[in-house]
Amino acid sequence: MPEPGRPTDRTGACLCGAVTYHLTEPLADVLHCHCENCRRTTGNFVAAARIDSAAIEVTDPDGHLTWYRLPYARYGFCERCGSTLFWVGADHEGATSLMVGSLDSADGLRLGGVWFSADAQGHHVLPGDVPHFDGNGDY
Template sequence: MLAARESARMDETTSPENRTGGCDCGGVRYRIDGPVRQIIHCHCEPCRRITGNFMAATSAAVGDVSFEADAGLSWFERTPETRYGFCTSCGSLLFWAATDKADRLSITAGTLDDASGLQVELVLFGAELGDYSRSPEGCEVLPGDH
């Protein structure tokens, strides 16, 4: 659950301040015109199930994100507090949003066209890492979300 540590990390941003990205088939394309947070890995059960491994995401202010194509974008509401944005054509998971962080949008790192300058700074739910996964060296690892 990325929301737990999001506010503590919002000021830690990187350049370039203009980034683009999208899904595998091109049905969803987005643009970020503003700073983004460094990458957080989340190994909680919901993130593992929705991604098939773990969530690797940055985030941006909602107002900094615009869409060049979004006809294929659909949202899966997992709980009343969390939802995941994905492409209905190719299935790519692009976004994660939480109601308690309505001003921020988490963006899956693998959907960025250029992720230069971004590094993993935090691992959440490190106690739930599968035997097949390792935490990147040099980043903070929390057993849960705090």
């Protein structure tokens, strides 16, 4: 039974609209990550929420979803417009972290914590009311 305010029918898309998705389960709380990889891939920091990989139904008729692979993670992006949509940890293939900026609506999502908070750039005001982690928390 879904929690109130945590809809299971969320949708989202990349900037150009070539890659869209529909979620069949609720998202977990949002995590911010300020590690160097997330900073460079997004241009600032990742704001992502985890979901079972099988609960993301991607529509990508022209095959634009592309994965940039690192030894410990892969980032999924639209090779047409450059939007980063997902990241997946190498040891956690069953779970996908979805970039919440790609959602059509983020209503009801909550921030759960900040990873690599010590690495945040100086202009960024860190939220004070959630846990901060030197690394990637309990992932």
